[in-house]
Amino acid sequence: MLPEKLTKALNKQYTNEFQAAHSYMAMASYFSHLGYKGFANFWLVQAEEEREHAMKFYHFLVSSEEQPILGLLEEPKSNFNSPLEVTQKSLEQEKSVTQNIHALVDLAKETNNHPTLNFLQWFIDEQMEEEELFRDMIKKLEGIDVGGDFFMMLDKECGERK
Template sequence: MLSEKMEDALNAQMNWEIYSANLYLSMASHFTHVGLSGFATWMNAQYQEEMFHAMRFFNYINGAGGHAKLGTIDAPQHDWKTPLAAFEDALEHEQGVTSRINDIANLAVEERNHAVGIFLQWFISEQVEEEESVSDVVGKLKLVGDGGGLFMLDRDLGTRVFTPPTNA
C-alpha cells in the first residue's frame, strides 16, 4: 500500500520521466534539423528509454494499489547552440533525475516502505549508468570540438539502439 505522500512522489517522478522523454525527443529533432542524424538517433534511443522508465512507474503505482495520474508536462527547450551545450544540458538533467530518485528512496526509508525501496533500486542503478553515458559523450565532444571529429562522433552515436532490459 502506498501512502498519499508516496503516491504523489511516484506520480511526480512518472510525469518527470515523461518530461525527460520529451526533452530528449526535442533534442533529437534539433539534431535532425542541424544535420547530425547520429546524434538524433542517440537522443531518440534516450527518448525511448525515458518512456520505458515512465511506464515502469505507471505500472508500479497501479500495481501497488495507487492511482497513476498523468499531469501537465511542460514544453522542453527546442534549440541548442552546439552539440556540447545539448549534452551538457542532458547531463545536468540526468543529475537532477538522480536527485529526485534519491529523494523518493529517502522517503521510502522514512516511511519504512521496503517494497518501494526495492522498486527504486533499479532506478538508482540506472541513474549511475545514465549519468556515465551522457558524461562520456560530453567528454568526447570536448575532445573533438567542432571540427571533423564531430562527424566521426555523429557516426558512432548513430549506432545506439534502445533495448528494453530483460529483467524489467
C-alpha cells in the same frame, strides 16, 4: 495501497520521466534539423528509454493498487548553441533526476515501505549509468570541432545506438 505522500511522489516521478523524454525529443529534433542523424538517433533512443522508465512507475503504481496520474508537461528547450551544450544540459537533467530518485528513496525509508525501496534500487543504478553516459559524451565533444572528421565519426557511432 501506499502511503499518500509516497503515491504522490511516485506519480510526480512518473510525470518527470515523461518530461525527460519530452526534453530529449526536442534535443533529437535539434540534431535532426542540423542533419546529424547519428546524434539524433542517440537522443531518440534516450527519449525512448525515458518513456520506458515512466512505464515502470506506471506498472509499479498499478501493482500497488494506486492510480497512475500524469501531471502537466512543460515546453522543452529546443534551441541550443552547440552539440556540447545539448550534452551538458542532458547531464544536468540526469543529475536532477538522480536527486529526485534519491529523495524518493528517502521517503520510502521514512514510510518504511519495502516494495518501493526495492523498486527504486534499479533506478539508483540506472541513474549512475545515465550520468556516466553523458559525462563520457561531454569528454568526447569537448576536444573536437563540430562538423569535423572526428565529429562525423562520433555521429556515425551514435547512429548505432539501439
